[in-house]
Amino acid sequence: MDCFQQTIHFNCGGENGLCQLKLVNFEAEENHTSHETLGLSKKHLVVRRGKPFSVTLLFYNNWWNGYTENLVLEVSLGNMSEKMPVQFCDKPSDPHCWSAKVYPRDMHTQSVTINICSPVLSSVGVYCLWVHIQTAQNRRTYALGDFVLLCNPWHKDDPVYIPLDAHIEEYIKSDYGLVYMGTPLNISGKPWSFGQYEPGVLEACLKLLQVSPEHLSDKQNDYIQRANPVYLSRVICAMVNSNDDLGILEGKWHGNYKGGIKPTDWSGSADILHRWVSSNCKPVRYGQCWVYASVLCTVMRVLGIPSRVVTVFNAAHDGDGSVKIEEIYSSTGEKLNLSKDSIWNFHVWVECWMRRPDLGPGFDGWQVVDPTPQEKSAGKFCCGPCPVVAIQQRCLHVPYDSSFVYASVDADIIRLIVHDGLVVQRVVDTESVGQLIYTKGIGSDRPNNLTQTYKSKTSQTGSCLWTEEKQAVSASKALLTSTPFALQSSPLTHRAEKMLPGLEVSLHTEKIPSVGDNIIMCVTVTNCSNTDRILMEHVNAQLKEYNCSPQESFWRTKKEVHIQQGKVLTLHHTISPSEYESYLGADDIVNVAVVIEDLRTKERFLAAQEFSISSPPISIEIEGGDSIQMKEEHTVHVSFINTFSTALNGAMLTVEGFGLLQDKQNVRLDFLQPGDKIEKKVSIMATSPGTKLLKATFSHSNSPSIVSRSFHKVSVITK
Incomplete structure (x- = not known):
């Protein structure tokens, strides 16, 4: 880890008698270890709000006199600044105001170590740091450099405080996750590398804040509001999609993906963030819900807000706010595309942990934040933060977007059979929507079932007027329909409902x-x-x-x-x-x-x-095991066996891995007979620690649409 030392040259300019600063040491390794930010950046000192960090000043030969020469530190964020006279005492710092202290053991004739503490409700951002050396007659000012200030989930007074160490490890520090996909009958876990320790990722997350519409329109207000994780989550949620700003990802759900990357081919956030920065904030193509959510989870973890990726199976998209979803079938069993509403087999969003002082302590905890651009919230494409407990208690008035989130996990499905323009049968399904809600288990690759945190039928007493609200919503939507069949029901429908x-x-x-x-x-x-x-x-x-x-x-x-x-x-x-x-x-x-x-x-x-339909497996094996040493070459064997009953033409096996391989590695065979194997041996080397992913893809020309993909987790350790 670099020490972030800065040598400062000066011209005495007649200010005789003042000590002169020679060197600044940001004590990066010590501070990063203490603040749990080790590996987040090699360019910046990264610290957490409400916790002291140290900076050492080294002076030239004319000794610094702590009794006659005062030190005043100054920090600034945009046009906001705060001056801190350096105090000499043994008392601990107050985490609710800026302070700069020197303890007796840290004061020497030619150097001094200053402990700086930010308020626990400071704004997230890149701060500038100065030191003023002054006497009654003279003053000299030095620009010491920049530091990054993040939220502090370890501090009990920070709104993002999360008390359990296991939760900190999983929802802040872990750079690896699983995204659950498929259907409730056949769930698959897609590995994802959040990549917060990859070079440049922290800087990309900070740039995201700087190019947001909120910052560009009112920098001062944006800097002030960045102390609030509710505000941060809404800004970042909107910036992950590019629908109405300079956001990261452009979505595409249909057709070909020419001119971009197919959403299923992404396996990590770092590559996406790097592409966005290197293109001068042009949207990266293409994303779908799990890509949006995984990138959002990366940014939130980087900024210090505990976050996890959550999958809702059979998620409803309620376009008209009726909390009912219509599905229409023909009399021969064909599902018809006639409803504006839809059921997604799975939908992926993020839960972020924070207190909600704007709502009261009853709504603290996990909050749904959904960056997939479906509907606008207060004029922009974002959703949340919505308290999960509000959904569980069916409080549809709670900001933000609680009625939309509620419908996603608990709407009723109305299935209609139509024949000759008439509804001939109507079935109500109250169980399928939100049938399962999964996230990765803590310290495990097994799923954690969150369904009952959203769908418990036991409602606590309070201000949630669910019965009245649901009746009001139903009444207001009673005459609305997304199909042409509502007023043309056959008499058979009513008879079937009564018997x-x-x-x-x-x-x-x-x-x-x-x-x-x-x-x-x-x-x-x-x-x-x-x-x-x-x-x-x-x-x-x-x-x-x-x-x-x-x-x-x-x-x-x-x-x-x-x-x-x-x-x-x-x-x-x-x-x-x-x-x-x-x-x-x-x-x-x-x-x-x-x-x-x-x-x-x-x-x-x-x-x-x-x-x-499940994919045929691809084997990925690393010689010596799945934990590898950083900056050392390791050999990987990748293979696919043809389990089909026919020969496959134009078989190709591709291996790639961001942070492990510079380029894709391919092997081709003109024919792959039944039972035969196609294999590739590759050498990998990691340049940074953390969890990386190897991805292998198999395709063939018999049926170009049939592609198999496998992912393999690699743990990179330092000596």
Whole structure:
């Protein structure tokens, strides 16, 4: 670690008698260790507010006289400045005001070590530091340099204070995380390198604040407000997306990704932040929800605000504020893209830990902050901070954006079956939205289930008028609809709602398939009535993006079946790889639905399920284990075995790793026979400590859409 020493030359200029400063030592290693900022920067001294740090001044041969020559330190942030007369005492510093103290043991004839303490509610930013040496007749001023001041989650008076050491390790210091993706039936954890110890990342986070609209329009107010983590989280949340500012990421959810990087190819924040800075704040292409959230988590951890990435499975996007999501199916089981609302199979946001003095202590703790640009909040694309406890207690009036967040995790789904322009069946699902809410476990790669922190049905007494609010919201939206069918319901719909159904229908897959496996579905029909039934079964399968309605059907079947009264009928269906491989790739999501129609009564019954296709595995092995020494070469073996029943043409295996490899490493084979292996040996070397990720990608020309990806965590240690 550099010592950040600065040599200062001077001209006496007639100021005889004043001691002259020779050298400034920012005691970087000691301060960084004490302030838990080691590795964040090699360019700046980085310290935390409310905790003293030391600076040593070395003078020339004319001794400094502490009794006749006063030292006054001055700090400034923008146009704000504070002067601190250096005091000589043994009393500890007051963490609520700026102070500069010299303890007797630190005072010498030619040097002095000054302990500087900032207020615990200081603004985050880059501060300038001066020293004034003065007597009654003369004064000499030296610019000592800059230092970075961050939030202090170790200090009990800081609003971001989090008391448990394990939480500090996981939510501030850890530079590695897992982003959960997929569906509740098939959850995968994508490793992510937050990269806060990579060179230049801290500086990129500080630049983000300097180019925000809030700073550019009113620098003074922005500097003042930066003491407040609520303000910081809103500014940074808006700046992670580029929709209305000089933000980091441009989003793209459909079509090709020419001119940028496909969102699934990112594996760390540092590369994204470096690209943004090097392009002079042009948006990096492209991001989706987990990329936005992971970059936000990096910036918040760098600034000292405890943060974690959270995935909501079956997250609702409630565009009209009705807290209801409509899904519309045809009478043959095809899901129709007719609703403005949507259910995302997963959606990723961030929780940040902070007190909320603007709301009261009942709303302290984890706050949802969502940088994915979905809806505007107070005129800009951001969401939160919204207290998680407000969602749990259903307090829809609490700022910020609590009703939108509540709908994301607890909206009702209204499933409609339409036929000839009429709604012929209506089913209400109150359980699927927010079915699971996951984050990475503390000190573990296992998921931590947060569902009940959002969805507990036990509401505490207080000011949350949930019943009245929900009734008011429902009444205000009663005449609004996102479909053309609301006022054209068939009489069969009302009859079905008033009587017990004569049939029970369910649908499930026998196992979650990998690419190359058969998709096997099982439909179960139970005849609860006292009459035999003649039924028409329609089964439909569609490719679905995780964040929108399905595309056209790629597979369908129908047949007439008979079921006796009181009996259970099980129907199996298989979709072979040849029937889906030209449509589906690894990690793609499939929507399957069955509609059972009673041919006599014309009643219809719907069951649906969504699941993702798993990727074939890629093996990544590091000689000597997954912990490597910094600045030493290590060998990695990467391989893929063709588990398909046919030969693969144009097989290519690619290996890359930010902070481990300078360039991508490729190997190609014209043909890869069934059971054969393609492999690549690469040498890696890390130049900085922390957690890095190796990524391996396998593709082939038989079906270009089918791509396998694997990630491997590498721990870099120093000697």
